[in-house]
Every structure is written in structure tokens, then in C-alpha cells.
Amino acid sequence: MTFDTMGLQPRLVRRLAEQGITDPTPIQKQAIPLALEGRDVMGIAQTGTGKTAAFGLPMAHRLIKAGSKPEPKTVRGLILAPTRELAKQIADNLAAYTGDTHLKVNLVVGGASLNAQSNRLHRGTDLLVATPGRLIDHIERKTVRLDQTQFLVLDEADQMLDMGFIHALRRIAPLLSKQRQTMMFSATMPKLMEELSRTYLTDAVRVEVAPPGKPADKIDQGLHFVEQAGKTPLLIEHLDAHREELALVFTRTKHGANRLMKALDGAGYAVDAIHGNKSQGQRQRAIDAFKAGKLKVLVATDVAARGLDIPGVRHVYNYDLPNVPDNYVHRIGRTARAGRDGRAVAYCAPAEMSELKAIQKTMGREIPVHGGTRWGGGDAPAPRRGGKAGKGAGGNAGAKRRPRRRSRGRKAA
DSSP: OOTTTTTOOHHHHHHHHHTTOOSOOHHHHHHHHHHHTTOOEEEEOOTTSOHHHHHHHHHHHHHHHHOOOOOTTBEEEEEEOSSHHHHHHHHHHHHHHTTTSSOOEEEEOTTSOHHHHHHHHHTOEEEEEEOHHHHHHHHHHTOOBOTTOOEEEEETHHHHTSHHHHHHHHHHGGGSOSSOEEEEEESOOOHHHHHHHTTTOSSOEEEESSOTTOOOTTEEEEEEEOOGGGHHHHHHHHHHTTTTSEEEEEOSSHHHHHHHHHHHHHTTOOEEEEOTTSOHHHHHHHHHHHHTTSOSEEEEOGGGTTTOOOTTEEEEEESSOOSSHHHHHHHHTTSSGGGOOEEEEEEEOGGGHHHHHHHHHHHTSOOOEEESOOGGGGTSOOOOSSGGGOOOTTOOTTOOOOOOOOOOTTOOO
């Protein structure tokens, strides 16, 4: 099966070929024909396997075939994404696919001018990519209408259906045309999220090309048991082994990201950090510099776990293990994209054993141990975070441990 034999518009097929995209991925082979038929689709596939094209190409095909143009302030196809970075990545891809057509692709996310976005929305939009919070801002300002929206896509659907976003989604969905096609795509789909999805899907076809929570096969994973205070020296040792290759480092907190960035800068690395306290402009400049190779190391919270598509990323480090196990799969999915090889290294301090156990249960496999000895064999109670190890770049020694919270709603990580 090729894009051409799927029956896609020749202009779309030509644009794909110009970008070197000739062979559909497994998720594209299964989802595109169903979407072209107008079926609701729930797609589950590993990160980096082309989910954007799987939902974007069928929408573009059907909108081109319809021939009409959107009325002022209206939207014909709406794609919702949980983070600004992911939304921009989707919008960039859609614009690349539809460059030879009359389709208008717009992006509305926080951290950018509402007025500039309103002016673009006023002219009408074929494909709108948005974060829920900023879309609601425009709905309240009456700068956008959704009553003619024929397509709804939830990308990273598991997070979009999380309780933090579900309230926004419940405000948005009733405003759309009742005669619409809905598609949901994600690398993970917890049972509760699957149950919630039935509210928005009608007679949906489930397309699953990899078990939920399974990372890409080409990712070489490794685990090191290390005290919190020993993480920064170990990270520097690992980074020194590949100074000319791009490395993405994940921390749990914004302040931890800043501390680690300063430590790596002091060690002579070209490094920056992105997290929810940075403006959209700051985040985008850091990502652009990283993509161009001007930065070799990018430190990030889970704001970058979804949607950061940089083929040159060879190494992902989990400096802190995530509280939400599915996020581990999304984090390491930033490497080994589009069939490339990649390496993911996780550091586990004594207080992170419960997180490690949850991650391995989600994946259905253990991460190979490349260093250190398992803390207490996994049976002993973990000490408080920090413990006697002192204060590390990502830790807070001796501090009273606060209850963990999952990130929610419109507040980015």
C-alpha cells in the first residue's frame, strides 16, 4: 500500500514525496483508509511513527475534495493538543502537507498575541491546531465559531482526556457540529481514558499497531541506580561520551531543570532549559537552537515529553523518573524517531523505586540495569527524597516531602 493507492489527492501525495515521505508507516496504512471513509478512529501507536499524517492527510483530502472555503471566524477541522510545543509541531506538519493547496492552517496557543490570532481566525480556518485553554479564550471573545467544524482530533488523547483537560473539552465539544468525524491518537491509552473516549466517539474503529505503553523497539534502554546527589556527576560522565550528539534531559520540576541547566553550563556544555515558567518565545528559541545543533543539551520538564520532534536527538536521559508512568514512554519517544536508533538512560534514586516499579509494570518489561545495585531489592521502604546524600541539581535534601500531584489542566509543566 502506498499513499497513491490509498486514493489521496495527488497534490498531497506530491508534497509528501517532495519531503522524502514515500512509504506509509503501519499506523498510517491502517488509519488513513478508515478515516477517508469517514469512520471515527482511535489510533494507538508508538511515538515517532507518523500519527500526525495518519489523521491530517485524510482531513486535508476531504476538505480539498469539498472545494468550498471557510466562512469568516469558522473552523472546518479542529485538532486539540495538550502542549504548545506539540500544537506547533502538528501545525508545521499540516502546513507542509498542504502547501500546494488552498487550505488555511492556523495555530492558537498560549504565550502568543491574542489579537494577532484573532485577526487570522477572522479570515476563516480550514485546519485549526489549538491548546484547549487558548481556544476557550477565543470562544469567550467570540473570535472563533465551531458550529461548522466537521472534524475533531484529539492528539495525545490520554492527556486530553485526563481530568485537567476534560473540563475544557466538555465546554468545547458541544459547540461543534453534531455531524462530525472524531479521531483520537496516542501512544498510551489507560483504561479510564478509553472509557471516557466513548463519550466523543461513535462506532469507532480501534487501530493498534503496538501494545499501549510499549516504546519503540530501536530505543536502547538502560537503568542506573544512583543517589540523588550522584546524578549530576553521572550525567556529566555520560554526556562527555558523546559531546557532539544531541541529548534531551528530563527533570521532574521547573526549579530542578534550572539548577541542572546551571550545573551543566558550569561544566562547559551548550545547554538551555524549557519548562512552564518560560515564555513561549523563550521555549521556541531554545528548541530552535537545539534543533540547529547550537545547543547540544536541552533540559526539560514533561512540557517536552510530547510533541518535540527532532530527528537528531540520539540520547534521552531521565534525570528524575516521572510520577506518571506513561510519561516515561512519551519521554523516551523523543529519540529513535522515524525508524532511527536511539538511547534512553534512566537514573533511579532510593526514593524513586515506586516510580520505577510503575514504569516497568506499564511497559510490561524491566529496564536493563547498566549501573548500581537495586535499592533494597525493591522491598525495603525508600528513604525520603534527598536523604543523607545532600542537595543535588534535581533534589532538595532534607526537605519535607510533599504529596505528589499530577499536572492538570491549562497549567503546563
